[in-house]
Amino acid sequence: MPEIGEKAPELAISEWVQGLPTTFADERDHVILVEVFQVNCPGCFLYGIPEAINIYNQYVDEGIRVVGVATAFEDYDKNTLENLRALAEHGTVIGETRRALEQYGQLQNDTLPYKIPFPLGMDDLSRVSGQVDDDHVMAYIKAQLPDFDNESPARRQDIIQRVKNYMRSKEYSAKTFEMYALRGTPSTILVDRHGILRDVSFGQTGNMESKVVKLLRED
Numbered sequence: 001m002p003e004i005g006e007k008a009p010e011l012a013i014s015e016w017v018q019g020l021p022t023t024f025a026d027e028r029d030h031v032i033l034v035e036v037f038q039v040n041c042p043g044c045f046l047y048g049i050p051e052a053i054n055i056y057n058q059y060v061d062e063g064i065r066v067v068g069v070a071t072a073f074e075d076y077d078k079n080t081l082e083n084l085r086a087l088a089e090h091g092t093v094i095g096e097t098r099r100a101l102e103q104y105g106q107l108q109n110d111t112l113p114y115k116i117p118f119p120l121g122m123d124d125l126s127r128v129s130g131q132v133d134d135d136h137v138m139a140y141i142k143a144q145l146p147d148f149d150n151e152s153p154a155r156r157q158d159i160i161q162r163v164k165n166y167m168r169s170k171e172y173s174a175k176t177f178e179m180y181a182l183r184g185t186p187s188t189i190l191v192d193r194h195g196i197l198r199d200v201s202f203g204q205t206g207n208m209e210s211k212v213v214k215l216l217r218e219d
Contacts, residue, residue, distance in 0.1 A: 001143040001179070002180065013069065016122075017122065018118075022119060029193050030063050031191070034068075034189035037069070037070060038072060039084055039095075045101060051208060052118070067118060069120075084120065123175060128173050137163050180200055187203075192218065199211055
């Protein structure tokens with residue numbers, strides 16, 4: 001995982017389904033908010049994406065750029081490029097996302113009542129072999145659990161085995177998701193005007209707007 005305060009690695013996108021392809025280098029002199037989501041993720045559509053849209057609408061003229069990256073670390077039959085295209089083109093939602101939005105009365109004619117206004121790309125997914133490399137396991141653990149070395153030997157062994165089992169169960173590796181050691185979705189990646197990584201957050205923190213405003217006010 002890149003460290004906060006270091007240059008942000010470029011996103012790994014297999015295909016842009018909405019908007020022009022872009023990079024952090026292309027967006028230099030702008031603050032960049034990357035909203036990482038899964039198509040089959042209720043929380044992403046109840047909280048993450050609406051928050052990103054609100055930030056885009058309020059600050060697009062002040063130098064913010066927002067990019068949506070659809071990833072997949074589970075439900076590989078639903079979190080697909082095809083379903084991302086349907087979302088971008090028709091507002092179509094599926095699976096648990098659709099059920100949750102129906103429950104909360106947030107669909108109109110079975111689709112989203114709004115269009116996501118910023119570029120959308122699909123994370124670069126590659127099929128995995130099922131073989132687990134010890135170095136990869138430890139890198140993943142250290143990124144997720146910085147205090148791993150302080151755990152008891154029995155606890156460390158349990159964590160290692162759980163991560164190995166998780167990695168063996170994966171069908172695909174999601175490059176952006178793993179490169180930034182994200183813990184789930186929705187997640188956000190925040191990059192300043194100089195291409196420096198300033199924040200990586202998981203879940204609905206409620207303070208992303210204040211972080212964006214702070215960066216917009218920096219030189």
